[in-house]
Amino acid sequence: MKKKVVLTKNYLEPAIDRLKEQFQLVVAEETGKDLGAVLKEHPDTEALIGFLSDKIDRQLIGLVPNLKIIANYAVGYNNIDVACALEKGIYVTHTPDVLTEATADLTMALALAVCRRIVESDAFMRAGRFEGWGAKLMLGKELRGSTFGVVGLGRIGLATARRAAGFGMKVVYYSKTRKPEAEERFGFTYARFVDVVKQSDILSLHLPYSEDVHHLFNEDTFDLMKPDAVFINVARGGLMDEAYLAEKLEKGGLFGAGLDVYEFEPKVTERLLKLKNVVMAPHIGSATDETRLEMAMMTVRGVAAALTGGRPDHLVPEWRA
Ligand code: GLV
Ligand code: GLV
Numbered sequence: 001m002k003k004k005v006v007l008t009k010n011y012l013e014p015a016i017d018r019l020k021e022q023f024q025l026v027v028a029e030e031t032g033k034d035l036g037a038v039l040k041e042h043p044d045t046e047a048l049i050g051f052l053s054d055k056i057d058r059q060l061i062g063l064v065p066n067l068k069i070i071a072n073y074a075v076g077y078n079n080i081d082v083a084c085a086l087e088k089g090i091y092v093t094h095t096p097d098v099l100t101e102a103t104a105d106l107t108m109a110l111a112l113a114v115c116r117r118i119v120e121s122d123a124f125m126r127a128g129r130f131e132g133w134g135a136k137l138m139l140g141k142e143l144r145g146s147t148f149g150v151v152g153l154g155r156i157g158l159a160t161a162r163r164a165a166g167f168g169m170k171v172v173y174y175s176k177t178r179k180p181e182a183e184e185r186f187g188f189t190y191a192r193f194v195d196v197v198k199q200s201d202i203l204s205l206h207l208p209y210s211e212d213v214h215h216l217f218n219e220d221t222f223d224l225m226k227p228d229a230v231f232i233n234v235a236r237g238g239l240m241d242e243a244y245l246a247e248k249l250e251k252g253g254l255f256g257a258g259l260d261v262y263e264f265e266p267k268v269t270e271r272l273l274k275l276k277n278v279v280m281a282p283h284i285g286s287a288t289d290e291t292r293l294e295m296a297m298m299t300v301r302g303v304a305a306a307l308t309g310g311r312p313d314h315l316v317p318e319w320r321a
Contacts (some may be wrong), residue, residue, distance in 0.1 A: 003307050005047040008035055008054045008170055009198045011073060015296030022304060039063040042056045047303040051078055052126070052219040052283075053265065069306035072316075074286075075156075076236060078209045080317045093302040093314045095295040097155060099286035100261040104159035107234050108167075110201050110258025113150075113279045114230050115141040120276050141201070141230065141255060144168035149200025151193065151216075152207030152235070153179050160204060161188055170194050176207075197221055209236035219244050228255045234285045237263035246271040250280060260285050 005023040010016065010030070019025045026045070028038040035054060045064045050056050052074040061067060069091040070080055079096045085092045113119055117138045124130065124138070138192060144150065148164035150157045153175035154273050155301075161171045161182070171188040174196040182188050197203065203225060207213060217231070217240040231254055233240055242263040248254055249272070256277035262268050265283060272278050286292060302312035 003046045004034075004042055004044050005049065005126035005303055005307075006038060006042060006045045007049045007053055012293050012296045014293060015300050018297070018300045019044070019049075023108055023307070034061065046307055047071065048115040049073060049299045049303065052079050052080065054079055056080045061085060061088065061090065069093065069303055069312060071302045071312075073295055073299055076208055078236065078238075078314050082316060086318060091302070091306050092316045092319055093287075093299070093312050094316050095298050096314060098156045098298065099291045100159045102157045102288045102291040103234060104163055106164045106260060106281065106287075107156075107160045107204055107206075107232060107258075109165075110232050110234065110260065110279055110281065111204070111217070111230060112143075114232075114256040114258045114277070115143060115202070119279050141228070143202075146170070147172055147199050149173070149196040149203040150188075151175075151196060151203070151205050153182060153188070154206060154208075156234075157204075157206030158182060159253035160206060162186060169202070171203040172199055194224060197224045198226070200229055201226065202232060204232040205239055207235055207239070209238045212239055215241045217241060217245070222248050222253070225254060227253055230255050231257040232259075233257075235261040237261040237265055242272070243271045245269075246275070249275050263313055 002024040004017055006026045006028055008028045010027055019292050026042055028035050031038055039060060040063055043064055044066055046066050047069045048067060048072045056070055061084050067090050070085055072080060072094045074096050075096050080092055082092050117140045146169055148169040148171050148283060150173040153173045165171055165186055170187060172182050172191045173188055174191060174193040178190050183190060222244060245257060246269045249257060258279045260281045261283055286295060297315060302314060306311040
């Protein structure tokens with residue numbers, strides 16, 4: 001009898017095929033029922049593969065007493081009650097490393113799009129408003145020589161900082177643990193959190209979300225930023241007070257913002273939609289063919305390891321502690 005695996009939503013076919021070869025696969029979204037109802041119907045589920053939009057809490061975990069692994073199809077795993085899983089000896093894995101470069105690329109794409117007003121320019125062209133080269137047409141912000149601030153110099157923060165340095169920007173960073181090797185090797189400067197916020201021309205968030213850092217960017221923090229700075233968030237929406245960000249942008253208190261994540265996903269603060277100086281993407285940091293396939297395969301390998309009595313790779317840090 002093949003072991004039962006629940007996948008919350010469909011993802012890339014090669015990974016689904018691999019799951020079907022080895023396991024009895026239930027794709028929750030195909031049933032038209034919510035995840036809780038599906039797990040109730042399949043209490044013998046031994047592995048659960050979830051998306052960052054699936055809240056996997058104590059109550060859900062309690063429905064499947066034979067659960068051995070929760071494999072998150074994301075690097076961030078704040079959607080999972082890890083403490084509960086640990087308590088029950090259920091492995092929790094995520095997808096670090098493979099999405100680092102793709103996410104860093106998207107960060108720079110947003111930074112460049114805001115600084116050079118690419119989306120606004122595109123709309124201008126499509127509206128047939130281009131009447132020839134203009135001395136003051138779509139003037140933006142120069143990257144070279146300005147300061148790129150990174151909050152959270154983990155894998156993605158580091159990959160982004162290296163790109164920023166490649167554009168001739170000075171990199172300052174704040175991270176929970178200081179990274180002397182990155183300072184030495186790439187010339188990055190460590191500063192206190194408030195100093196990074198104050199000094200940055202472009203400020204980019206690269207830290208995981210937890211309740212401790214809820215609204216790290218609140219009114220006080222945003223008000224410390226330079227009035228012509230650019231704010232970039234590709235990490236998690238809960239790190240910022242989105243309503244205040246919208247208010248600040250409306251008042252011209254920042255040059256602009258580039259967002260890939262939102263506080264109440266998939267909802268977006270209405271006022272942001274009306275602003276020209278905001279560039280928004282629908283949470284696509286890791287969205288390249290290569291990365292999404294590798295992420296999916298990582299979940300398959302993790303599940304296969306856990307269901308054959310092994311210890312999966314890419315356990316979340318709490319599990320490795
Ligand atoms: C995306 O946000 C992820 O955590 O993988
Ligand atoms: C965070 O998990 C990162 O990869 O930087």
